[in-house]
Amino acid sequence: MVSSKTLKMTATSLTARGFRDALGQFATGVTVVTVEREPGTVFGMTANSFTSVSLNPMLILVCVDERAKILPLLHKKKRFGVSVLKHGKQAISEYFAQGEQNSEAEHRLALHYRSTPSGVPVLEGTLLQLSCSVVAAHVAGDHTIVLGKVEEGEIQNGEPLLFFRGEYRHIGRP
Numbered sequence: 356m357v358s359s360k361t362l363k364m365t366a367t368s369l370t371a372r373g374f375r376d377a378l379g380q381f382a383t384g385v386t387v388v389t390v391e392r393e394p395g396t397v398f399g400m401t402a403n404s405f406t407s408v409s410l411n412p413m414l415i416l417v418c419v420d421e422r423a424k425i426l427p428l429l430h431k432k433k434r435f436g437v438s439v440l441k442h443g444k445q446a447i448s449e450y451f452a453q454g455e456q457n458s459e460a461e462h463r464l465a466l467h468y469r470s471t472p473s474g475v476p477v478l479e480g481t482l483l484q485l486s487c488s489v490v491a492a493h494v495a496g497d498h499t500i501v502l503g504k505v506e507e508g509e510i511q512n513g514e515p516l517l518f519f520r521g522e523y524r525h526i527g528r529p
């Protein structure tokens with residue numbers, strides 16, 4: 356008997372919704388990928404596909420939707436920041452998950468960017484700030500896997516914002 360808590364799936368029976376729900380079982384952190392759009396202005400996108408790839412050389416990846424506005428900027432600028440959000444910062448995640456970005460909204464959210472020594476914008480007040488250069492971009496289905504070489508990193512204290520089953524969570528203390 357299959358209990359209500361188990362759901363068996365085959366590739367043919369899996370719908371797009373079911374696939375999303377299946378992948379949502381994997382808890383992740385939440386990052387904001389940032390690119391300098393033009394001098395002094397930044398464009399960002401919320402991404403939880405961030406993954407470590409290699410220690411030597413230091414490589415990370417992020418998978419970007421083919422329709423995402425940030426993708427042409429990543430191809431053009433070839434450098435990007437990755438900022439890992441802290442617990443309680445879901446408003447920032449939501450802001451960078453919708454296409455419209457403007458300075459008033461960023462002021463309300465108290466968003467501050469800083470430029471790393473290599474000139475990449477990252478978000479202040481985040482757990483981890485990485486500046487990366489694009490070393491490869493592979494189209495994979497409806498996303499592009501963007502491979503980044505890490506040039507600089509800064510770590511801060513704090514707890515992470517988590518994403519699990521389509522919802523924001525936080526680490527519970529045992």
Ligand SMILES: Cc1cc2nc3c(=O)[nH]c(=O)nc-3n(C[C@H](O)[C@H](O)[C@H](O)COP(=O)(O)O)c2cc1C
Binds near residue numbers: 451
């Ligand atoms: C928690 C969370 C994680 C996300 N992760 C990704 C991701 O890894 N890659 C991606 O392309 N979109 C991801 N998205 C969706 C994008 O943030 C969103 O679709 C995009 O910013 C919309 O902007 P656009 O107008 O440029 O398409 C995520 C959204 C949320 C809320």
